Amino acid sequence: MSRTIKAAFSALLAFCCALAFWEAAARVFILKMPETVKLPGGAPASSGHAVWSYDGFSRTFFSPEGFRSPYSLPPKGASILVIGDSFAAAQQVADHETFPSVAQQILQEKGITTTFYNKGIAGGAPPRYIAYSSNYLLNLDPNLVIVQLGERDFTADYPGNRGEFLTPWNGRQFSVEENPRFNKRLSIISGLPGSKQILSLSMTSIARRIVPVLLGLRKGRPFRRPAKGELPVRTEEYVHWTIKQLKQAYPEMIVVYVPQVDYFNPENPPPKLEDFIEAACAEHGVSLINAREDYLELLRTSGFISHGFANTIPGEGHINKHGHELIGRTLAGVLEERLVKK
Amino acid sequence: MTFISLSYFLLFAATLLFLHFTKKPSIQKAGLLFASSIFYGLWDWRFLGLLFGLTLLTFFCTDQMIKAESTKRKFWLTLQIAGSLGTLAFFKYANFFIDSLSVLLKGAGLQTGALDIILPVGISFIVFEVISYSVDVYRGELKSNPSLLDVSLLVAFFPHLVAGPILKPSHFLPQLQSRITITSSNLSAGLQLFLWGVIKKVLVADRLSGTVDSAFAYPGDFHPLALWIAMFCYGLQIYCDFSGYTDMAIGSAKCMGLEIPRNFRLPYLATNITDFWRRWHISLSQWLRDYLYIPLGGSRLGPGRTYINLLIVMLLGGLWHGAAWSFVLWGGLHGVALMVHKFYQSKVSIKPSMPLMLCSWAATLLFVMLAWVPFRAASWPELTQYLTTLFSYPEPSSIRWFSAAPLYALPFLLIADYGSSCWHQEKRLHLTRFSHQLLFFLLMLSVVALGPSSTSPFIYFQF
Numbered sequence: 001m002s003r004t005i006k007a008a009f010s011a012l013l014a015f016c017c018a019l020a021f022w023e024a025a026a027r028v029f030i031l032k033m034p035e036t037v038k039l040p041g042g043a044p045a046s047s048g049h050a051v052w053s054y055d056g057f058s059r060t061f062f063s064p065e066g067f068r069s070p071y072s073l074p075p076k077g078a079s080i081l082v083i084g085d086s087f088a089a090a091q092q093v094a095d096h097e098t099f100p101s102v103a104q105q106i107l108q109e110k111g112i113t114t115t116f117y118n119k120g121i122a123g124g125a126p127p128r129y130i131a132y133s134s135n136y137l138l139n140l141d142p143n144l145v146i147v148q149l150g151e152r153d154f155t156a157d158y159p160g161n162r163g164e165f166l167t168p169w170n171g172r173q174f175s176v177e178e179n180p181r182f183n184k185r186l187s188i189i190s191g192l193p194g195s196k197q198i199l200s201l202s203m204t205s206i207a208r209r210i211v212p213v214l215l216g217l218r219k220g221r222p223f224r225r226p227a228k229g230e231l232p233v234r235t236e237e238y239v240h241w242t243i244k245q246l247k248q249a250y251p252e253m254i255v256v257y258v259p260q261v262d263y264f265n266p267e268n269p270p271p272k273l274e275d276f277i278e279a280a281c282a283e284h285g286v287s288l289i290n291a292r293e294d295y296l297e298l299l300r301t302s303g304f305i306s307h308g309f310a311n312t313i314p315g316e317g318h319i320n321k322h323g324h325e326l327i328g329r330t331l332a333g334v335l336e337e338r339l340v341k342k
Numbered sequence: 343m344t345f346i347s348l349s350y351f352l353l354f355a356a357t358l359l360f361l362h363f364t365k366k367p368s369i370q371k372a373g374l375l376f377a378s379s380i381f382y383g384l385w386d387w388r389f390l391g392l393l394f395g396l397t398l399l400t401f402f403c404t405d406q407m408i409k410a411e412s413t414k415r416k417f418w419l420t421l422q423i424a425g426s427l428g429t430l431a432f433f434k435y436a437n438f439f440i441d442s443l444s445v446l447l448k449g450a451g452l453q454t455g456a457l458d459i460i461l462p463v464g465i466s467f468i469v470f471e472v473i474s475y476s477v478d479v480y481r482g483e484l485k486s487n488p489s490l491l492d493v494s495l496l497v498a499f500f501p502h503l504v505a506g507p508i509l510k511p512s513h514f515l516p517q518l519q520s521r522i523t524i525t526s527s528n529l530s531a532g533l534q535l536f537l538w539g540v541i542k543k544v545l546v547a548d549r550l551s552g553t554v555d556s557a558f559a560y561p562g563d564f565h566p567l568a569l570w571i572a573m574f575c576y577g578l579q580i581y582c583d584f585s586g587y588t589d590m591a592i593g594s595a596k597c598m599g600l601e602i603p604r605n606f607r608l609p610y611l612a613t614n615i616t617d618f619w620r621r622w623h624i625s626l627s628q629w630l631r632d633y634l635y636i637p638l639g640g641s642r643l644g645p646g647r648t649y650i651n652l653l654i655v656m657l658l659g660g661l662w663h664g665a666a667w668s669f670v671l672w673g674g675l676h677g678v679a680l681m682v683h684k685f686y687q688s689k690v691s692i693k694p695s696m697p698l699m700l701c702s703w704a705a706t707l708l709f710v711m712l713a714w715v716p717f718r719a720a721s722w723p724e725l726t727q728y729l730t731t732l733f734s735y736p737e738p739s740s741i742r743w744f745s746a747a748p749l750y751a752l753p754f755l756l757i758a759d760y761g762s763s764c765w766h767q768e769k770r771l772h773l774t775r776f777s778h779q780l781l782f783f784l785l786m787l788s789v790v791a792l793g794p795s796s797t798s799p800f801i802y803f804q805f
Contacts, residue, residue, distance in 0.1 A: 003774075007773075007774045010774070010775075010776045010779060011773070011779050011783075013776065014776055014779035014780040014782070014783050015779075015783045017780055017783075018780055018783035018784045018786070018787050019783075019787060021784060021787075022784075022787045022788070022790075022791045025791065026791060203787070203790070203791065206790060206791055207790050209795065210790055210791075210793045210795065211790060213793075213795060213796060213797060214346060214544060214789070214790075214793055214797060215346065215347055215348040215351075216344065216346070216347040216348070216349075216797070217348060263563070263741065264559070264560040264563050299739060299741070300738075300739050301738065301739075302738070302742070303565060303736070303737075303738060303739050303740045303741055303742040304741075304742055305741055305743060308743070309746075310743070310744060310745060310746035311745070311746040311747055311749075311750060312552065313552040313553075313555075313556055314556050314741065314743040314745075315556070
């Protein structure tokens with residue numbers, strides 16, 4: 001019996017050591033997913049180099065505040081604030097290849113000095129940009145605000161209840177409300193002794209995403225041929241409401257729309273959603289950059305696709321350096337016009 | 343239920359506890375059969391009837407065979423084989439033949455109907471298992487007369503039920519004659535092999551599946567180099583998927599103190615195609631040799647007949663994998679390669695040297711990988727498009743996407759293959775020692791820390 005107990009203790013110690021090893025590796029390489037914490041302004045809990053297993057593994061540096069660019073750079077020339085989700089945060093894309101950096105470099109070459117504040121953050125969505133507008137603008141008086149939007153902002157995240165905010169429809173209009181269930185999923189575990197320490201482990205965060213998929217309790221994201229999905233009800237109203245609210249929060253705003261592109265069936269017409277966004281931006285006097293045509297042109301001329309990386313599924317997930325460069329070039333053109341006019 | 347699932351871990355733990363606390367062998371076997379029924383029934387409980395129907399047919403026929411005079415034994419064997427193959431033909435090949443017939447008849451302006459038959463999981467493995475048992479009884483290779491419970495377990499023993507390995511009755515049945523004892527050394531050994539299997543499946547096969555799936559879904563759109571990478575990725579994926587499954591099966595059985603023979607022996611190190619088939623899916627190769635190739639005459643009837651026998655065996659082996667002409671083509675390619683190698687061996691005798699071995703290894707690997715293309719292609723147009731693009735110059739709009747997934751997967755393949763091979767050579771971790779425990783947990787947690795965000799089903803489950 002004593003041998004069994006000794007072996008059990010030894011196993012426990014070995015497990016703890018192995019966990020500590022992987023925890024150290026995770027702390028160095030893997031950033032906490034932002035939806036696990038809730039801070040004003042959307043800063044995630046820790047900084048450093050991020051290695052995202054969701055999109056394969058590659059290092060992307062985040063500032064101590066959790067953004068791609070430092071929070072409080074001394075402004076030189078026109079200051080431009082970039083708000084968006086993980087597409088703007090540009091996981092797996094080098095600092096100088098993100099679309100704000102590309103635009104900044106092009107403008108610099110043309111003699112226009114700008115400072116970009118890239119506050120793109122994974123999990124960002126329009127209700128958050130609206131609710132936290134004062135936090136986003138904190139200590140900044142930007143000449144322009146770039147709001148990066150994507151298809152998910154109007155489909156998966158609306159009217160879902162997984163995000164930080166809900167946007168209920170009261171019969172006449174939408175509103176932004178805090179999601180009472182956000183970050184409460186572990187409330188039972190949170191009550192247990194020592195749970196705070198356990199939940200703060202990076203390995204716990206990773207395990208919460210990976211283990212349910214491994215055990216078949218939750219479906220992962222395997223490659224699938226694009227489906228012709230129906231839009232949620234009242235999408236058109238939601239798009240108009242979103243653009244209107246964003247315009248009120250950020251009067252000097254340009255919308256950068258990152259579309260989902262079916263690179264394997266490029267002849268398919270764009271989704272109806274893009275018509276809604278175009279119409280809403282026109283109605284509210286907002287400049288819109290939609291990268292769809294640029295992405296398809298790049299495919300036709302050089303065979304490069306703008307979504308996905310060498311270690312992920314091609315055509316899916318985040319945009320790569322090609323996708324960023326094309327947006328950056330178009331954005332530089334629009335900004336040049338706007339800034340010179342001013 | 344699959345091996346990497348919460349339900350399997352619960353069932354497995356419950357089975358181990360039951361076996362540990364049960365003294366009587368017959369009750370242990372009944373419990374094991376019950377667990378196997380749950381394992382299979384969770385896919386589709388309706389096919390439990392099919393599973394036990396085939397077992398009953400086999401037991402009845404072999405029982406009659408044992409009692410019958412020598413002249414009547416052949417009748418019972420024929421009945422059993424006809425019943426088993428008839429079941430397989432109905433469930434697996436009816437749609438295939440109707441579809442093929444309808445293509446032929448369409449040219450003549452005639453139309454045929456279609457049957458909507460669901461393929462029971464693991465039907466090909468189950469049928470081969472019952473046939474091997476009845477043939478062994480016919481040949482008198484079994485020393486004792488097994489009970490219905492023993493035969494049921496031979497067929498339904500859950501670790502090997504849906505994707506093999508196909509067990510040799512003479513090897514497995516004697517193990518059921520004594521009480522199953524759960525020992526710490528068996529548990530330790532079994533868990534280790536199970537972990538190597540999980541690493542192969544999750545960190546290699548699942549990591550590569552994204553590359554393979556997208557390239558095979560739109561082969562005409564990609565740059566040829568991307569398709570070459572995807573082709574090699576599929577070769578690694580199917581190997582790690584299937585050998586990972588086998589390792590988990592052998593590991594699960596080992597925990598219960600039951601031995602299942604090795605099914606893979608580093609097949610991609612084969613230096614010729616005959617060598618490859620001695621290393622790849624060994625239990626199927628042995629089955630085809632013992633129950634098809636040798637009864638056809640093997641190599642006893644002259645070189646011409648040997649070549650034909652090889653081709654027949656491989657064509658049927660291909661068809662066994664799935665009801666599609668692409669599988670027949672895959673089998674045919676391997677059959678022709680085996681014929682060519684046999685012919686070459688009989689005519690040329692060169693002293694083996696390192697450069698020759700390397701060339702031979704590279705040529706074998708390239709052939710095996712190319713042959714996987716028809717095996718993986720979902721349809722004939724997809725296959726022709728893949729092969730056409732593979733050997734063509736890239737168009738300007740060909741998608742230039744070169745997967746880096748093999749770079750992530752290869753180190754784990756090497757580690758897991760090395761670990762698995764050491765295990766089979768009895769070089770195992772001693773899970774009572776701290777350093778070995780630490781290594782075990784480091785590997786275990788690597789699956790969590792580095793696992794991909796999606797998993798794919800076991801490839802061989804479809805067969």
